[in-house]
Amino acid sequence: MLTAVVVDADGLGGRLQDLHADGSAAGPVRQVGDLAKAMAEREGADHPRWVWAATAEIYPALLRSGVRVTRCHDLELTEALLMGHAGWWGSPKALPAARARLHGLPVPADPPPRAAEPPGYAQGALFETAATPPGNHGFDVLEAVREVYAHQLRRVGETEHPGRFRLLVAAESAGALVGAEMGHAGLPWRADLHDRLLRELLGPPQPVGPPRRLAELSAEINAAFGTWGLHPDSPAEVVRAFARSGVDVPNTRAWVLRHVDHPAVKPLLEYKELYRIWTAHGWSWCDAWVVDGRFKPEYVPGGVVSGRWATRGGGALQVPKAVRRAVVADPGWTFVVADAGQLEPRVLAAVSGDRRFTAAAAAGDLYAALAADSFDGDRAKAKLALLGAMYGQTGGSAIPALAVLRKSYPTAFEFVEHAARVGEAGGLVRSWLGRTCPPASGAWRDAGLDPPEEAGSGEPQGGASGRARGRFTRNFVVQATAAEWALVLLATLRTALSGERAAGGAPPAAGPSPSRAEMVLFVHDEVVVHCPIEEAGRVVAAVHESAAEAGRLLFGDTAVRFPLDVSVVGAYAEAK
């Protein structure tokens, strides 16, 4: 069953209406004063698929009210996918313009940014702008939800591969649910351990200025240069100081300095590392982001053009390894950390269909299999070649290895080469399930609404920018498909874990209680589940099954395997 839902301006009440499969009304509109309560009752009855404007706007408040939903259809995320597929890409705030164009209405000159929209029902602009004829004050948002849903269904059916695109839409919506739930749960974070390791690395915090260790290193650096008052965090000053010492460096990047023979290098490198931890993940970070033993970032599913997640604030996807020692499971609980090994080359094998490459991707160590097959057993060389092919390396030591790759696996090689050529010519490329890369020349207005030809709607680009775009599209077809695999894994795992939660209620006498396992971190190809220790075995099995299921759902009966490295650890830093 489908149920459309909209939130009232007060953020408490709302309206519900059951829909037929085609999006048409299947029952009366029900106005309720307590939307969370009404939805909870409905969830308890039959788990409808909720059709709503945007998970990110609606679901966090429901979670705070203790309401979890099983399924949804996220209109905003789906709209973005469909626009991309039609050769028309824009940021979420350009959606009003897109919808207006689709309906032949005037395009708003400057769509208001999200932050400027009224709280409570922030997606109003999307639907009202798009579907309200000018001057129509009786406009009904619920009606727009129905219409947009029906319109999206039709357009999904008209995509290149409707079956795949349906999976993409379902996974994107499920991913949005996971993102909200993960942000709600938070990552267990021991502020006391974080403080202890900061003191070990940096010395005690000072009321004003940097901690002791940074001050010491700064003094060492100044002594080495014979300067006084040089700021090590100012690249310009450091470059000048090296020049005065007779050393010419183009910049102060760590890998450049590492090759420089000068007494300032060693303390500089240590300074950079510690300075980063102090500014980005130090005490003030902890004060801002860790509350009641949980690090709560805001995840943005689909926030990256390739379909990867982004975060707003907190840097949850870039937590330095050094501070992960503070991520410790609750007493009696543990982490199940699952990491998809060699995901991107495996994805390349599956999407290209290269038979010989697929045979290598059926192995547990793809690089080793590749090396045995074509690189005289040189695993490092095989890895180098593969990364070079996927990322568009053009020079350096990888060239001979790339030639071997081209010769032995022509179909896989041609797959990424083709993506690069299309990109360089200003065209668009798609992931396996149909996510489309943004157009070559930035602005959405360039693309218009005309259905694009197979190979693109942008301007061909020459020179360096064209080659840069070729590297982007070359990588996009792999990275975006890898993101899809991970998203499907997440959705499948979510169902498995909540199934245990729901089904675990009938134990005899003192049997196990319902599962309380929860996903608490997702970083591109790695997922972390926090669960009671006695459930770890079941969670490990569920993760492996979900990975296998993700491979089947995307690629059918391919021989490519997608193995996971799984560890059960009390502290995140112990994983792998």
Next chain:
DNA sequence: TCTGGCGGCGCC
């Protein structure tokens, strides 16, 4: 004084 661009580095 504020702001956008950029250098630099963390993660995948």
Next chain:
DNA sequence: AAAGGGCGCCGCCAGA
């Protein structure tokens, strides 16, 4: 050991 693709975050720095 980086490269090369994708990000977010911090501080610097030049220009308004």
